[in-house]
Amino acid sequence: MSDLLVVEDLTVTFSTARGPVDVVKDVSFTVGRDETVGIVGESGSGKSMTSLAIMGLLPKGAAARGTIRLDGTDVLGASPRELRQLRGDRMSMIFQDPLSSLNPYYTVGLQIEELYRAHRGGSRAAAREVVVGALRQVGLPDPERRAGHYPHQFSGGQRQRIMIAMALVCSPSLLIADEPTTALDVTVQAQILRLLADLREQSGMGMVFITHDLAVISSIATRVLVMRRGEQVEYGTAEQVFAEPRHDYTRMLLDSIPRIDDPLDEVSA
Amino acid sequence: MTLLRAKDLTKRFVSRGPLGAKAAFTAVDRVSFDVRLGETLAVVGESGSGKSTTARMIAKLLEPSEGTLEFEGEDVTRAKGAALARFRGNVQVVFQDPFSSLNPRHTVERILMAPLVYQGIAPHGSRRAHAKELMERVGLDPDHSLRYPAQFSGGQAQRIGIARALAVNPKLVICDEAVSALDVSVQAQVIELLRRLQHESGFSYVFIAHDLAVVRQIAQRVAVMSKGRIVELGTTAQVFGDPRDEYTRTLLAAIPRIDPEWERRRRERA
Amino acid sequence: MARYLAGRAAGVVLILFLVCLFTFIIFFTLSPDPAVMICGKTCTPERIDQIRGVLGLDEPFPAQFLGFFAGIFAGRDYGEGANLVHCAAPCLGYSFQTNQSVWDMVVERLPVSATVAIGAAVLWLFIGIVAGLLSAVKEGTWWDRAAMGLALGGSSIPNYVLALALQYVLVVQLQVLPFPQAVPFSDDPALWFQSYLMPWLVLATGYACLYARLTRANVIDTLAENFMRTARSKGLSPALTLRRHALRPALTPITTIFGMDFAALLGGALITETVFGLNGVGKMAADSIAKNDQPVIMAVTLLAAFFVVIGNVVVDLVYTRLDPRVRITAR
Numbered sequence: 054m055s056d057l058l059v060v061e062d063l064t065v066t067f068s069t070a071r072g073p074v075d076v077v078k079d080v081s082f083t084v085g086r087d088e089t090v091g092i093v094g095e096s097g098s099g100k101s102m103t104s105l106a107i108m109g110l111l112p113k114g115a116a117a118r119g120t121i122r123l124d125g126t127d128v129l130g131a132s133p134r135e136l137r138q139l140r141g142d143r144m145s146m147i148f149q150d151p152l153s154s155l156n157p158y159y160t161v162g163l164q165i166e167e168l169y170r171a172h173r174g175g176s177r178a179a180a181r182e183v184v185v186g187a188l189r190q191v192g193l194p195d196p197e198r199r200a201g202h203y204p205h206q207f208s209g210g211q212r213q214r215i216m217i218a219m220a221l222v223c224s225p226s227l228l229i230a231d232e233p234t235t236a237l238d239v240t241v242q243a244q245i246l247r248l249l250a251d252l253r254e255q256s257g258m259g260m261v262f263i264t265h266d267l268a269v270i271s272s273i274a275t276r277v278l279v280m281r282r283g284e285q286v287e288y289g290t291a292e293q294v295f296a297e298p299r300h301d302y303t304r305m306l307l308d309s310i311p312r313i314d315d316p317l318d319e320v321s322a
Numbered sequence: 323m324t325l326l327r328a329k330d331l332t333k334r335f336v337s338r339g340p341l342g343a344k345a346a347f348t349a350v351d352r353v354s355f356d357v358r359l360g361e362t363l364a365v366v367g368e369s370g371s372g373k374s375t376t377a378r379m380i381a382k383l384l385e386p387s388e389g390t391l392e393f394e395g396e397d398v399t400r401a402k403g404a405a406l407a408r409f410r411g412n413v414q415v416v417f418q419d420p421f422s423s424l425n426p427r428h429t430v431e432r433i434l435m436a437p438l439v440y441q442g443i444a445p446h447g448s449r450r451a452h453a454k455e456l457m458e459r460v461g462l463d464p465d466h467s468l469r470y471p472a473q474f475s476g477g478q479a480q481r482i483g484i485a486r487a488l489a490v491n492p493k494l495v496i497c498d499e500a501v502s503a504l505d506v507s508v509q510a511q512v513i514e515l516l517r518r519l520q521h522e523s524g525f526s527y528v529f530i531a532h533d534l535a536v537v538r539q540i541a542q543r544v545a546v547m548s549k550g551r552i553v554e555l556g557t558t559a560q561v562f563g564d565p566r567d568e569y570t571r572t573l574l575a576a577i578p579r580i581d582p583e584w585e586r587r588r589r590e591r592a
Numbered sequence: 593m594a595r596y597l598a599g600r601a602a603g604v605v606l607i608l609f610l611v612c613l614f615t616f617i618i619f620f621t622l623s624p625d626p627a628v629m630i631c632g633k634t635c636t637p638e639r640i641d642q643i644r645g646v647l648g649l650d651e652p653f654p655a656q657f658l659g660f661f662a663g664i665f666a667g668r669d670y671g672e673g674a675n676l677v678h679c680a681a682p683c684l685g686y687s688f689q690t691n692q693s694v695w696d697m698v699v700e701r702l703p704v705s706a707t708v709a710i711g712a713a714v715l716w717l718f719i720g721i722v723a724g725l726l727s728a729v730k731e732g733t734w735w736d737r738a739a740m741g742l743a744l745g746g747s748s749i750p751n752y753v754l755a756l757a758l759q760y761v762l763v764v765q766l767q768v769l770p771f772p773q774a775v776p777f778s779d780d781p782a783l784w785f786q787s788y789l790m791p792w793l794v795l796a797t798g799y800a801c802l803y804a805r806l807t808r809a810n811v812i813d814t815l816a817e818n819f820m821r822t823a824r825s826k827g828l829s830p831a832l833t834l835r836r837h838a839l840r841p842a843l844t845p846i847t848t849i850f851g852m853d854f855a856a857l858l859g860g861a862l863i864t865e866t867v868f869g870l871n872g873v874g875k876m877a878a879d880s881i882a883k884n885d886q887p888v889i890m891a892v893t894l895l896a897a898f899f900v901v902i903g904n905v906v907v908d909l910v911y912t913r914l915d916p917r918v919r920i921t922a923r
Contacts, residue, residue, distance in 0.1 A: 096476075136827075138827060139827070140825055140826065141827035146825045153818040153819065154818045154822045155822065156819040156822075156823070156841070157819075157917055158914075159836070167828060168826040168827070171827055171828050171829070171832070172827060205917050209369070216822075219826070238368035238369055239532070239534070239576045240368065240573060240576040241368075243575075246578070265506065267506075271579075271580040271584070272578050272579070295581065295585070296587040297587065297588065309506045309507045310506050310535070312579075313577050313579065
């Protein structure tokens with residue numbers, strides 16, 4: 054079976070006053086159906102730009118070259134219309150800050166409903182049923198009533214659940230999660246990670262999980278891409294990257310993270 | 323020796339509705355702890371736990387609704403004027419976002435000398451020399467003393483924030499999520515710097531953070547806060563090794579970990 | 593909600609009372625003696641005293657204010673016997689220069705000012721928002737630069753210059769429009785429209801330029817919001833993305849400014865009405881200032897304050913409907 058997502062020699066270039074700047078350089082990886090690929094890197098590594106390029110959501114002044122194929126469809130060569138048909142339907146994305154990612158002026162139900170109807174059509178009433186089902190699936194209590202509430206009426210974790218419900222309402226084959234748990238408390242993070250892993254497994258979709266947190270990546274990804282300053286530093290199975298890192302930068306990153314279980318050193322006098 | 327003593331610190335925020343209808347929210351509920359000279363006490367908790375409100379109260383940036391705050395045996399709860407200025411000379415704060423807490427239009431030298439000006443303390447030698455000395459202490463290039471904050475990276479800017487806190491030779495430095503916004507590699511360096519500075523000068527830290535793994539690297543004692551209360555306070559070894567409170571255990575269990583088998587294999591290779 | 597409204601209403605009453613009080617203090621203590629003004633050049637001290645008696649100016653300040661304030665609700669009488677003048681409630685004072693109750697004068701002229709204000713508002717909202725929106729969507733293009741340059745220039749032309757220029761070109765030179773007259777709509781709709789067209793254009797120009805720039809800035813800010821990225825990531829059509837997700841957040845803050853501008857305009861467009869000779873509240877204010885007809889000046893001031901205070905409340909209430917985050921929730 055062919056890969057779900059193929060990214061080959063992806064380069065993202067920003068045109069600036071001082072000339073073009075490559076923020077992503079020759080990045081290549083694949084995502085199979087039914088697996089999670091983690092992209093990890095520090096700020097400025099180009100990991101978010103990579104994900105925006107896949108979604109065709111690069112900001113003004115940025116251009117992507119190379120190849121991005123989703124299930125055989127050429128994403129970089131797609132017309133704006135074709136791209137719109139892919140987004141939300143065959144590939145979806147969730148973001149770091151769920152509060153600012155939801156429009157404060159509309160109920161969460163409407164925001165999920167409009168995505169569903171944009172791709173599947175049908176009556177509002179029919180879409181409503183689907184919306185409530187999607188909210189129930191992500192574990193939001195009392196979904197019938199809560200669908201009529203506004204984003205500010207939810208907690209941070211609930212808002213991310215709502216974003217996930219929205220992203221998955223059309224059952225896409227690819228989900229891109231860009232730092233989805235970074236803004237959340239650690240206990241809530243654990244719940245959202247479990248939810249994402251469960252939903253991915255149930256639906257058999259592919260997931261690209263972007264984070265700066267190596268420990269989070271290790272708990273969710275089967276393969277890992279390490280990025281630094283727009284370049285691909287290391288790419289392999291999670292086990293290989295974490296147990297036998299080949300690159301100095303990966304080793305340095307792994308050495309930097311504070312461990313919760315290591316023996317205490319001289320600090321605790 | 324006890325440096326700072328918080329006793330039953332309570333902060334209620336009252337929001338006024340139309341027609342003066344009041345709704346009170348207790349952000350911090352009867353929190354008590356001591357900070358000893360030269361130690362690092364960490365206050366950890368999730369968002370809404372009251373840790374930042376507690377930090378602001380002990381930094382005297384926020385008046386407590388109830389309770390008392392003692393510094394070196396003196397009640398400073400309602401300190402004003404000269405007493406407050408003296409307190410500020412002994413207690414300094416390092417904030418989370420270095421860029422928003424440094425004036426973008428001032429040079430590093432001016433930023434570092436500002437606390438001395440407020441305290442009416444003469445610099446060691448010239449202002450420039452003193453600023454350069456401070457920059458060297460926190461691992462910055464002293465030749466950059468006339469640069470502006472925007473010309474530094476996030477980690478360097480946080481070092482400026484630390485240098486500013488040290489300018490007046492404080493006895494207590496309150497770090498409010500001081501390393502949370504930094505990349506892991508930079509975070510490790512800044513934590514190392516904080517430990518070295520304490521080792522050199524012997525001041526105390528109150529280290530406010532949500533990241534337990536970071537806290538574990540720097541604190542001798544840890545207070546775990548939840549819903550405005552301290553649910554557990556003990557030595558780092560006790561809180562992490564033998565947590566007594568249910569909430570502490572939940573918090574520790576939720577921290578993502580790298581597969582220990584992978585970790586072992588990696589260390590064997592290194 | 594009911595409690596909130598009651599609270600706001602109480603606040604409005606208090607503010608209006610204070611406005612009354614301060615306006616009264618300013619006009620009846622700080623300005624020249626109205627009795628002298630009324631009496632004219634051939635005046636004797638006895639005559640002045642007599643007029644002061646009729647106006648109640650010989651009484652202490654609190655009594656004078658009470659008389660004025662009570663008059664608003666109960667009406668009042670000036671003088672006695674054959675000289676008695678009755679001013680029916682709501683009595684905002686009595687103009688001895690025109691021999692009319694000030695309230696009657698206001699009621700007569702308010703429709704003219706309201707017509708000017710409403711017509712201008714429709715124009716400037718439409719032009720300003722459409723131009724601003726186009727500029728924002730085409731940010732950085734020649735259209736954007738041209739429109740914003742024009743807007744900057746347009747908002748710096750004083751109203752009287754524009755009014756005189758328009759009048760000279762359209763009425764005197766080209767003779768495409770008649771000289772404005774405040775005819776009621778029911779008398780002659782065509783003449784009514786032609787008469788108000790220039791005042792509308794003049795007033796709308798400055799506001800339209802301002803609103804175009806505001807709209808542009810707000811839309812550009814909104815387009816950069818994270819929720820716009822989410823909307824695009826959902827595969828919504830560009831039209832729906834713009835209409836639903838960008839427009840409402842961008843235009844909601846403009847409601848506040850519009851409410852204030854419109855309310856202020858209801859209190860009379862002094863310059864425009866005067867230039868075009870429209871007998872509205874603004875022209876009445878200008879005339880009464882020229883003649884120092886103090887009861888009228890004071891009433892116009894009160895009226896303007898009244899509209900601003902009420903406008904404020906209406907804006908707040910509308911805002912709670914437009915922005916769910918400030919919606920007042922029943923406890």
